[in-house]
Amino acid sequence: MVTNPGRRRRATIHDVALEAGVSRGTVSRVVNDEPYVSAEARIAIEAAIEKVGYVPNTAARNLVMQRSQAIGFIVHEPHSLFLEDPNIGEILLGANAALSLADFQMVCLIIDSERDTDRVARYLSGGFVDGVIVVSARKNDPITRIIEKLGLPSAFVGHPPDLRQLPFVGIDNRSSARAITDRLLATGRTRVGMIASALDRDSGADRLAGFTDALGPLFDPALVARVPFYAYADGVKGMRALLAAEPHLDGVFAASDAVAAGALEALREAGRSVPGDVGVVGFDDSAWALRCQPLLSTVHQPAAGLGERAAESVLAQLRGEEPELGGILLTTPIVWRDSA
Amino acid sequence: MVTNPGRRRRATIHDVALEAGVSRGTVSRVVNDEPYVSAEARIAIEAAIEKVGYVPNTAARNLVMQRSQAIGFIVHEPHSLFLEDPNIGEILLGANAALSLADFQMVCLIIDSERDTDRVARYLSGGFVDGVIVVSARKNDPITRIIEKLGLPSAFVGHPPDLRQLPFVGIDNRSSARAITDRLLATGRTRVGMIASALDRDSGADRLAGFTDALGPLFDPALVARVPFYAYADGVKGMRALLAAEPHLDGVFAASDAVAAGALEALREAGRSVPGDVGVVGFDDSAWALRCQPLLSTVHQPAAGLGERAAESVLAQLRGEEPELGGILLTTPIVWRDSA
DNA sequence: CGGTGATCTGTGAACGTACACAGAGTAAGT
DNA sequence: ACTTACTCTGTGTACGTTCACAGATCACCG
The missing domain is CATH 3.40.50.2300 (Response regulator)
Structure with a gap:
């Protein structure tokens, strides 16, 4: 095996100690930011670290620390x-x-x-x-x-x-749903419905609860379409049901962006303009939101x-x-x- | 700090050696599947490993092997x-x-x-x-x-x-583009255009080259709309341009699925049916392809x-x-x- | 019967770090 | 001057593994 010049031996704590003229222990203290190191020693060691290009060896550290990091x-x-x-x-x-x-x-x-x-x-x-x-x-x-x-x-x-x-x-599905419904109401809508999905899951039930909270006394159970999933097809179906129940609807909260996209399709089909005739909001801020025409107002899931x-x-x-x-x-x- | 019963000391190679009545070295040989170990010792060690629940310590191994795995x-x-x-x-x-x-x-x-x-x-x-x-x-x-x-x-x-x-x-963008264009032509389309994206990148340029290859003498530069990115909005714009240039277009190769989705939007806007009036194909087989209406024919990127x-x-x-x-x-x- | 090789086993280094301990030096209080 | 406390430094040991080496045993052959 030929010696590979690019793969020369890594500098150890020992090399740093030698270079700085101190012992391993002192270098270790500097590396781990511990007290009881003279200013003089500290700067000498830091210079030495820089010079020899020292990087602590994780394997050795993990071994003695008994953890994997x-x-x-x-x-x-x-x-x-x-x-x-x-x-x-x-x-x-x-x-x-x-x-x-x-x-x-x-x-x-x-x-x-x-x-x-x-x-x-x-x-x-x-x-x-x-x-x-x-x-x-x-x-x-x-x-x-x-x-x-x-x-x-x-x-x-x-x-x-x-x-x-x-x-x-x-995330707090309930307050988020409440907040976006509030915001929708603030645009002057008076007959606002919801397409509620996945009511067997916490997220779905909570989003409906938030919607109810926001509407308060204005809440009308007839303006809630219940659909099984968070999907596009559910949005289409839900929106059709909502329009049938209340033709003068002027606002909709969809339980997800995909549902909202479906709702937009149904609204277009029914000849309603968005946001002119009907305001639509979604939930998730997923890729759907940017794909919709018009661009969807929604609740951002802070995934990161x-x-x-x-x-x-x-x-x-x-x-x-x-x-x-x-x-x-x-x-x-x-x-x-x-x-x- | 109270001793945590769930976090008892891990078994080491030493424990295995003790249990099996052999030395570290022999255990190490068994663990690393090396020769020169008697069948007798091997089965004893394997039993001991099972019994004490031994798992090699990566940190120690990495330390001595000089690599990180x-x-x-x-x-x-x-x-x-x-x-x-x-x-x-x-x-x-x-x-x-x-x-x-x-x-x-x-x-x-x-x-x-x-x-x-x-x-x-x-x-x-x-x-x-x-x-x-x-x-x-x-x-x-x-x-x-x-x-x-x-x-x-x-x-x-x-x-x-x-x-x-x-x-x-x-992937070979050029032959892939050629292949899907061939396939599109095989459906009987005669006026086929392309929405070409990202021509400053190899992928974009190669996809256009593949399209040109497939068309051969039928290639008409007027039927290529050039857009900057692989995005939805580019697809909308590109498709509108293409329709303006050639209203009798009956096929389109979009440089990506997102572009194809945009193209579908522009086609719907122009009252064209897909695939009836115009056939559309994309590239990537991304999530877009399944979201489109109708479902998109496309080139599968073997990402995994x-x-x-x-x-x-x-x-x-x-x-x-x-x-x-x-x-x-x-x-x-x-x-x-x-x-x- | 001695030598040679193959097979198997145990032991003593390393690997690079953190930590406990001992010890030296300094300063302040009794 | 003697403690006491605090600051700083160096050394030995341990972490769990692999590897090189040294023996031990055995079979085979001249």
Whole structure:
């Protein structure tokens, strides 16, 4: 094997000590920002670090510190993942940003099959990560059980899994729905309806509750169309039902952007102009919002923020802090565009 | 600090040796599948491993082996990333799958600013990764230079960066464009145009070249609308221009699915039916394709495959194999749906 | 029967770091 | 002058693994 000039030996703490004329211990103290180092020694060491190009060896540090300096990022079902929920990519990015700021490494763990579940379970038990961020956990998830058993610092993003008391971060669907409905009402609309989706899930039910809150005494149950899913087709159907129930409707809150897109289609079909005749607002600020004609006013899901906060929560637990009970709810800015 | 029962000390190679009544060395040989160990000892050790729940300590192994067992996954510009190019998520997933199969860990490195560039450069020089996969490298990218200087095993996915001779994996835009255009012509269309995007990039220029190839003598420069980006809005504009230039157009090849979606909007606006009056095909097979009405016929980008192959290329280089010159081009199946 | 090779095993280094401890020096209070 | 406290520094050890080396045992052959 020829000596590769580009791959010369990395500088160690020893080289720095030699260069600065001090001992390993003192260098270690400077590197880890500990007290009890003379100003003189400190600057000499910092110069030496710069000169020899010293970067601490993670493996050696992890070995002696008994931790991995890594956080697992667990997601389920890669296939439907980026279609169903384009937010996951942003959650990942947000978490990664917070983690690398704290000098932690993110490790993506994808669960796609039974075999993957076992692999990840072993991985977690093996101490390869100091904590985990879990996205879209299922009910009765074996991974959740393992995390609980190991007492691994963790944060769940999205809907809290099962009933267990584990830290999670999400958004306040109810106040967000209330806020955008308020905003819609402020444009002078008087007959406002809602296309309510997924009422069997927290998110769906809460969005309807927020809508009800905002309307107060004006709330009319006849102006709520109930549809099963957050999808485009549901929006078309819901909007048709709403128009049939109340032809003079002048505002609609759709439970998601996809639903709103469907609603726009139905409105166009019925010859209504948007936002002239009817104001439409959605929820998610997904790619749909920008695809609609006119551009959709909606509630922004702070996906990157969710990842960031989840990471921070795990980091805080690692520092020994108690996780916040009941989870963390993020605020959701309203994005006002052209559809209302 | 109270002793946490869930966090008991991990079993080491020593515990296994004790349990099996042999020495560390022999256990190490079994774990690493090396020869020169008696069948008797092997089964005793395997039983002991199972019993004490031994998992090798990566940090210790990495320390002595002088490598990190990690591969960097470098991407630029997170913001526009998941909007402009939904494939990146799948590339990531594909690479991760191949890497974890080989027991390598993927480390996501996001470059979003000048500061990030420095951080990543330091990270690479620090020996934290044994190789890198780079997505969407820019021209004259400082990261590319550092990778070259360090002689770090690497694979670029997508467009080959600059002129340098570095291993890359991508798709053959030209033949793919040619293939789908051929297919469109085979449906009996006689006046076929193209909305050509991003002609300053290889991908854009190659797709136009492929279109020209397919048309041969039928090619009419007047039937090419040139737009700056691969986006929806560009599709709307391009289609309007095309219709103005040739009202009797009966086929369109859009340079991306987003552009095709925009084109569909403009066609609907002009009262043309799809695929009745005009056949439309796109490129990418992204989420857009399934959102369109009618469902879009398009060229499938094997995104996961790109990530997988890039990972395999890096792994092969780590094994000492020479990287393939000129890069690897993946085949791109055509997905025939309803829009043509 | 001695030599040679193959097979198997145990042991003593490393790898690069953090941490505990000991010790030296200084300053202030008794 | 003697404690006491505080600041600063160097050294030895441990973390869990791999690797090189040295033995041990055995079979085979001249």
